[in-house]
Amino acid sequence: MNAWYAVAWEVDIKKELFPRTICNKNIVLYRRTDGLVVALEDACWHRLLPLSKGRIEGDEVVCGYHGLIYNSDGRCTYMPSQETINPSACVRTYPVEEKHRFVWVWMGEPSLADTKLIPDLHWNKDPLWAGDGRTIKANCNYRLIVDNLMDLTHETFVHAGSIGDQHVAEAPFDVTQDGKTATVTRWMTNIDPPPFWKSQLHKKVKYEGKVDRWQIINFQPPATVTIDVGVAPTGTGAPEGNRSSGVNGFVLNTMTPSTDKTCYYFWAFCRNYALQDQNTTFETREGVAGIFRQDEEILEAQQIAIDQNPDREFYNLNIDAGAMWSRRLTDRMVEKEINKHVTV
Amino acid sequence: MRYQTEWTEAEVVSTELVSSSVRQLEFMPVTGTEIFTPGSHLSFEVMINNLPETRSYSLVGLYEKNKPYRVSVKQLAESRGGSNYMWQLKPGAKIKISRPANNFELQFKHADYLLVAGGIGITPMVGMAQVLASKKVNVTMVYVGNSESDMPYINELTALLGDKLTVHTLEKDKTFFNFKKLISELTPGTQMYLCGPLGMMDEVRHQWEAHKLPATDLRFETFGASGKFAPQAFKISIPRLKLELKVEKNQSMLDVLNKAGADIIYDCVKGECGLCMVDILSCSGEVDHRDFFLSDEQKKENKKMCTCVSRVANGDIVIDTAFRGTEKTVENIAAKTNN
Numbered sequence: 088m089n090a091w092y093a094v095a096w097e098v099d100i101k102k103e104l105f106p107r108t109i110c111n112k113n114i115v116l117y118r119r120t121d122g123l124v125v126a127l128e129d130a131c132w133h134r135l136l137p138l139s140k141g142r143i144e145g146d147e148v149v150c151g152y153h154g155l156i157y158n159s160d161g162r163c164t165y166m167p168s169q170e171t172i173n174p175s176a177c178v179r180t181y182p183v184e185e186k187h188r189f190v191w192v193w194m195g196e197p198s199l200a201d202t203k204l205i206p207d208l209h210w211n212k213d214p215l216w217a218g219d220g221r222t223i224k225a226n227c228n229y230r231l232i233v234d235n236l237m238d239l240t241h242e243t244f245v246h247a248g249s250i251g252d253q254h255v256a257e258a259p260f261d262v263t264q265d266g267k268t269a270t271v272t273r274w275m276t277n278i279d280p281p282p283f284w285k286s287q288l289h290k291k292v293k294y295e296g297k298v299d300r301w302q303i304i305n306f307q308p309p310a311t312v313t314i315d316v317g318v319a320p321t322g323t324g325a326p327e328g329n330r331s332s333g334v335n336g337f338v339l340n341t342m343t344p345s346t347d348k349t350c351y352y353f354w355a356f357c358r359n360y361a362l363q364d365q366n367t368t369f370e371t372r373e374g375v376a377g378i379f380r381q382d383e384e385i386l387e388a389q390q391i392a393i394d395q396n397p398d399r400e401f402y403n404l405n406i407d408a409g410a411m412w413s414r415r416l417t418d419r420m421v422e423k424e425i426n427k428h429v430t431v
Numbered sequence: 432m433r434y435q436t437e438w439t440e441a442e443v444v445s446t447e448l449v450s451s452s453v454r455q456l457e458f459m460p461v462t463g464t465e466i467f468t469p470g471s472h473l474s475f476e477v478m479i480n481n482l483p484e485t486r487s488y489s490l491v492g493l494y495e496k497n498k499p500y501r502v503s504v505k506q507l508a509e510s511r512g513g514s515n516y517m518w519q520l521k522p523g524a525k526i527k528i529s530r531p532a533n534n535f536e537l538q539f540k541h542a543d544y545l546l547v548a549g550g551i552g553i554t555p556m557v558g559m560a561q562v563l564a565s566k567k568v569n570v571t572m573v574y575v576g577n578s579e580s581d582m583p584y585i586n587e588l589t590a591l592l593g594d595k596l597t598v599h600t601l602e603k604d605k606t607f608f609n610f611k612k613l614i615s616e617l618t619p620g621t622q623m624y625l626c627g628p629l630g631m632m633d634e635v636r637h638q639w640e641a642h643k644l645p646a647t648d649l650r651f652e653t654f655g656a657s658g659k660f661a662p663q664a665f666k667i668s669i670p671r672l673k674l675e676l677k678v679e680k681n682q683s684m685l686d687v688l689n690k691a692g693a694d695i696i697y698d699c700v701k702g703e704c705g706l707c708m709v710d711i712l713s714c715s716g717e718v719d720h721r722d723f724f725l726s727d728e729q730k731k732e733n734k735k736m737c738t739c740v741s742r743v744a745n746g747d748i749v750i751d752t753a754f755r756g757t758e759k760t761v762e763n764i765a766a767k768t769n770n
Binding site: 169180 | 433466468534535536537538539540562566646647650651652653699703704705723724725726728729
């Protein structure tokens with residue numbers, strides 16, 4: 088697919104071979120001495136042994152079988168027992184970029200790799216926001232996670248006691264799309280804050296009482312979801328656009344297909360309050376990680392059920408509009424690409 | 432990476448003479464065209480003496496939706512039959528072709544590119560020039576040939592590259608192109624892509640080494656069809672196998688040896704892998720090494736040669752193969768061949 092996919096956090100890629108299966112293709116990443124990240128096809132040109140089974144020497148990769156060496160452009164620079172190097176010898180390289188604290192790889196047609204197309208997750212590296220996140224290796228198709236994030240009604244049932252309460256399942260919501268992204272907006276006004284948000288609001292103001300709570304979920308195809316969440320004391324004008332009395336967080340999610348039934352799920356929680364407080368960073372990251380473990384369990388069980396019922400399709404409810412728009416936008420992107428590539 | 436060849440049926444859509452000796456052919460596979468990257472080639476099943484053989488030709492230009500594949504074929508006096516077969520194809524003719532494959536991939540992350548083409552070596556460069564010209568990179572091209580009438584795509588490339596294109600011909604300029612000067616003036620980090628006849632490629636590679644430029648910044652594609660000498664017929668004798676064989680000027684040494692049962696192992700058939708190498712015992716002429724496997728020193732030593740592309744000029748050759756079997760087997764081979 089002609090898109091940038093997150094493959095790791097920047098800090099995950101060091102001067103060592105880091106294999107990943109992305110979109111059913113095996114690649115190996117490493118960081119060069121000058122700091123640049125390289126992504127090579129993870130199969131030796133000669134006899135296909137994964138290069139990740141070899142080692143790094145300087146900025147080059149030595150195959151662990153017959154010692155063929157490749158530079159960071161994928162060109163072979165050494166062949167055993169011969170004085171020349173076969174001019175065809177190379178492994179494929181993939182365009183790589185580091186942005187928003189993630190390492191992104193372009194798996195499609197390399198000449199189309201445009202860094203402007205990297206999904207916007209700027210909150211993850213912005214002085215006005217603080218936070219952190221994790222990587223989940225999820226045993227489900229990436230689309231099940233998109234579905235999950237595009238409809239937060241499940242919070243009431245999966246995450247009761249932290250962020251989920253009856254208000255989320257009952258409040259009306261709007262689903263909009265602009266041809267490129269899809270948005271689900273849900274406002275819950277004049278409610279008691281759920282425990283998580285009550286404690287967050289206390290980090291900014293000592294306030295007991297009703298709040299207005301929002302969840303604005305935005306989908307960027309093929310697999311990035313940003314969720315603008317927060318609460319503000321009722322009556323301070325948050326629904327009208329003035330959030331200055333409240334607390335705001337962004338849940339950043341970007342999913343990368345690994346195989347058809349597994350994916351990497353990179354997430355972070357960033358906030359615009361208590362910016363200097365490391366404890367809040369720690370607590371919110373751990374808190375969200377705990378919440379996402381509940382989702383993981385549901386999604387894995389769902390994937391197993393899908394596999395066990397190959398003849399069944401999903402029923403859709405009104406709450407699924409966001410997920411359905413997301414799927415449609417991704418389908419259109421794929422269709423456009425296929426039409427471009429194969430013609431009769 | 433190497434892929435297995437998957438053949439599909441294709442139809443010749445058009446043929447056009449694009450220079451005095453180059454014919455452009457367009458093909459549409461029954462299954463439709465597939466996206467390909469610049470530097471890619473297609474393999475074709477050509478019929479030579481009613482037997483199928485495989486020939487590869489670079490794809491010209493860039494992939495375009497609904498447009499057929501384009502290749503250009505130069506008519507060679509010393510053709511082993513491939514170019515003749517391609518030249519006689521008419522619109523509507525059916526031929527088996529492979530899916531596009533690329534052994535000459537263009538990498539995009541650099542700032543300066545130099546494309547150097549000699550003669551029909553221009554074919555993979557057209558698409559490279561098009562895609563690089565559309566990017567914010569510095570691309571220059573040197574296109575060398577005998578005479579402009581013989582060199583396809585000059586107008587298209589001039590329109591695309593303007594004064595970034597240098598066309599150098601023996602006819603007009605009276606001299607060979609000065610690669611020494613070109614290479615000594617390169618911006619550091621320049622990526623060179625090279626395709627052309629052997630002599631030119633050797634000259635560029637020697638200058639590249641002499642200027643101590645990184646070997647990996649120079650990419651080239653070979654087509655193993657040219658040497659120091661024009662192809663001549665010559666004789667091979669293999670004392671161990673009691674064989675005396677003749678290689679005609681339009682035959683390869685490897686084919687002759689294998690047809691005679693001399694059993695040579697081989698793979699790439701374009702002078703890159705070294706598997707078809709045999710030992711030279713003596714040679715009354717000159718060995719025309721046309722491969723990219725042996726180093727210059729090894730070629731000077733003249734102890735081994737790659738039979739898929741290399742030849743003998745002005746004399747004959749005595750060689751040995753990998754065979755170490757029994758006398759009886761030798762007699763069988765000799766008996767079969769001499770019949």
